[in-house]
Amino acid sequence: MGGFIMRTLKFAWLAALAALAACQKPVSDPSVRGERYFNALGCAQCHQVGDKGGIYGPNLTFVGFRKNPQWLDLWLKDPHSWRKETVMPNFNLTEEARTALVAYLSAQKGQAWTPESRPWNHPTVGDSVKRGELLFDKAGCVACHAQKGRGGYPNNNVMGGQIPSLSRVFETYTKDELIKRISGGVIPESADPSQPPPMIQMPKWGDVLSPAELSLVADYLLSLGGSAGNKSDW
Ligand code: HEC
Ligand code: HEC
Structure with a gap:
């Protein structure tokens, strides 16, 4: 207190x-x-x-x-x-x-980096999964889907009240389908049409990420293999 x-x-x-x-x-x-x-x-x-x-x-x-x-x-x-x-x-x-x-x-729409200076595009980061993991973190997928895509963050007026976990997308998506989904974004459906619509939407990442970058983050998500992810503060 x-x-x-x-x-x-x-x-x-x-x-x-x-x-x-x-x-x-x-x-x-x-x-x-x-x-x-x-x-x-x-x-x-x-x-x-x-x-x-x-x-x-x-x-x-x-x-x-x-x-x-x-x-x-x-x-x-x-x-x-x-x-x-x-x-x-x-x-x-x-x-x-x-x-x-x-x-x-x-006003922060990515301009603090040039495409080349985005951290996941540095040549020393590692293979595509490592680079995709860094992108997931630094581009801020983590701010909605949580660490390692484990999910659990709130959204208003959606079924279950949460933004989905991504840790099992390997079961439901091919890589091409996954890239399409990430690129195109999604406006979630309202659970109750009489209430204000969900405030959190899945952004259209294709507007700011290159096809090569979308492929990196898809490789990372497909590597999660259902693991629940680390426990951490946020
Ligand atoms: C502003 C919040 C937000 C951010 C940031 C975000 N997402 Fe999402 N994402 C969502 C929401 C909300 C949904 C669920 C949409 C729906 O209702 O189907 C979603 C859905 C998805 C899905 C489909 C999941 C499924 O089970 O079908 C994938 C894949 C995904 N996001 C990947 C990503 C990746 C990769 C990034 C980073 C490049 C990212 N998201 C960043 C909010 C976000
Ligand atoms: C003690 C550490 C701390 C300080 C200081 C702090 N934040 Fe945060 N902030 C966080 C954490 C952790 C999250 C992630 C939220 C969560 O997961 O619960 C967050 C989330 C956010 C988000 C949402 C991020 C996103 O990507 O969607 C914004 C915006 C934000 N903070 C802005 C600010 C601003 C502006 C200030 C200063 C007035 C500030 N924060 C000070 C720790 C902090």
Whole structure:
């Protein structure tokens, strides 16, 4: 309890400092202000954009491609209301800070890397399965399908309430079918048509990944062989 209060105070204090930092030289571009908040609040202690930052939470280089602004806003408002066991703290952001951060995050569509500097395209990474595993992690498949594709992350208004596990796709897909599925994306069906549609969609990865990259991540998924994956914090 005491720890919780201390943590809450710490983030409230941080948020106040960040507001100061972001206001020093007023800029009209909200995504530039968002980047200042991102740095001032210490988001980079847990998150990378490009190759800079901590690796505790998901890499955010493609976050604006994979997550829509509406969901990002909800997440930043209260991460635990979406996923109660998440270790991402609630920063108690002001509306101004949250709006700026959403603008910054939404603008992250992969441009922090060139196609050649994407980590999985470095020649020393290893075979296609190893490269596919790195892509799964750094492009952020992991942010929806969890470590090793084990699934279990929430979605609203879908059957079962979760984003699917990928650990058994080797049983149901050929490699070509799998590549097509990843490339084309999917808009999940609403479990209850009278409720708001699911906020999380399977992105059309063919818009940002080359055929060679899609083939790498398909090789990785087919190698999972039903393994449940490691236990980890997120
Ligand atoms: C203590 C580490 C930590 C800090 C600090 C942190 N995050 Fe996170 N964040 C996480 C983790 C871990 C996840 C993965 C969520 C989960 O699995 O529950 C996450 C998830 C996210 C997501 C969703 C990612 C995706 O790829 O879909 C966004 C966006 C995000 N954080 C933004 C931020 C911002 C902005 C800040 C600073 C205001 C921040 N985070 C600070 C740990 C952190
Ligand atoms: C923003 C969240 C999100 C991200 C990021 C994401 N997916 Fe998905 N994915 C989904 C959702 C939601 C579905 C389920 C769609 C449906 O209702 O059929 C899905 C479905 C799939 C399926 C079909 C599973 C099945 O059982 O038929 C595959 C394969 C897949 N994703 C692979 C990937 C790969 C590979 C990546 C990274 C390149 C990725 N996904 C990134 C949300 C995501």
